[in-house]
Amino acid sequence: MSIIRKLLEPIPLPPMALIRQKFDETRVDDIPGHLRREFEKPGTIDRLQPGQQVAVAVGSRGIQNLALIVRTTLDRIKEAGAVPFIVPCMGSHGGATAEGQIEILKQLGITESSMSVPIRASMDVAVIDTLDNGLPVYSDRYAMEADAIIVINRIKPHTAFRGPYESGVMKMIAIGLGKQKGAEAIHQLGFKHMAVNMPAAARILMRKLPIVFGVAIVENAYDQTCRIEALPIERVEERELQLLEEAKERIPKLLIGQIDVLVIDWIGKNISGDGMDPNVTGRFPTPYAYGGPDVTKIVALDLTPESKGNAAGIGLSDFTTKRMVEKMNAEATYANGLTSTVCLPCNISTTLENDYYAIKAAVKTCNILDYNACRLVRIRDTLHLGEIQISAGMLDEARSHPDIEVLTGPGEWHFDEEGNVPKA
Incomplete structure (x- = not known):
């Protein structure tokens, strides 16, 4: 077993519950x-x-x-x-x-x-x-x-x-x-x-x-x-x-403001110019923008097919996966940084072999005493925040929020034989 696996195997992953965040639904129909x-x-x-x-x-x-x-x-x-x-x-x-x-x-x-x-x-x-x-x-x-x-x-x-x-x-x-x-x-x-x-x-x-x-x-x-x-x-x-x-x-937002670990299933240029919208994650590529939640560690799991290999935004995560890096077209990605003069989003974050270890790495490094109490949120991407997952320890806070509906009780994580979670 590698040293990375030895470090991460003992780290627990908190049970997750599905919630619905409610926002103003005003829209133009015709x-x-x-x-x-x-x-x-x-x-x-x-x-x-x-x-x-x-x-x-x-x-x-x-x-x-x-x-x-x-x-x-x-x-x-x-x-x-x-x-x-x-x-x-x-x-x-x-x-x-x-x-x-x-x-x-x-x-x-x-x-x-x-x-x-x-x-x-x-x-x-x-x-x-x-x-x-x-x-x-x-x-x-x-x-x-x-x-x-x-x-x-x-x-x-x-x-x-x-x-x-x-x-x-x-x-x-x-x-x-x-x-x-x-x-x-x-x-x-x-x-x-x-x-x-x-x-x-x-x-x-x-x-x-x-x-x-x-x-x-x-x-x-x-x-x-x-x-x-x-x-x-x-x-x-x-x-x-x-x-x-x-x-x-x-703009869509995470209604629970303090998060130890934010897991994002998909990033991509079709989601945001920065792959993941910093207005949602609170992780900005420059000091000239601000807002969003207090998030300690971010995990980016995969790259959308629509991005055609442009992985701009990967550098705004703390951890990513080998799968994501293999999909990255460096030339297309770096062209973003060279034009905007902001290269941080194009950097490759710490890369783990699969979702399982990337998520565990974020929990291990999120600077809390009790890993079982990790405040973990998982989202599909930063455009779709209606239904998201939160860790069991956040449920009481969610139930007390007027714009959150708890849809399911907490359940364990499921990983396939390659160590990846199913994604929508």
């Missing part, structure tokens, strides 16, 4: 109908002229109903007599290649055939202006040559900095439309200055590019669309401030 009513607002579709070439900028992952929202927008543009096309709007994602970005759109359900419009993908950009600090501001050439631009994105808290504008339409304009060069430029001075540099670049592009309006999406804690608004370009700044505050209130 998305096409709701969005079409939004397009009746002055300053949106009415600004398009027949025959105009309209670039629709889209590309963020993990957005529920994105393909439906994009298709509804494209259809309404056509009805106005304009000619839409799609521009991948995702900075350096997709390996910083046009082909890679088209592949990401395909994963999102957005293709030329499903949308019935062309996709014009290129990494070719032009410098539009410079910020006062000398940073260049870039734009995709296809977008800047269009007669009009519409930007679609979700509003949510960023994972690496705090500011009045974080992830949303403004970020999509400043970083997404800038492709690899634009993303690299805005990140160059680091996240310490992102709250200033990102919106400053967005304001320049909103002045100098023919951006007509944005489509802003807010999701509830169940990963459902709860708000969609069409924002005329002159209203984007003001309204995004308010929508970000709403988004912060609605």
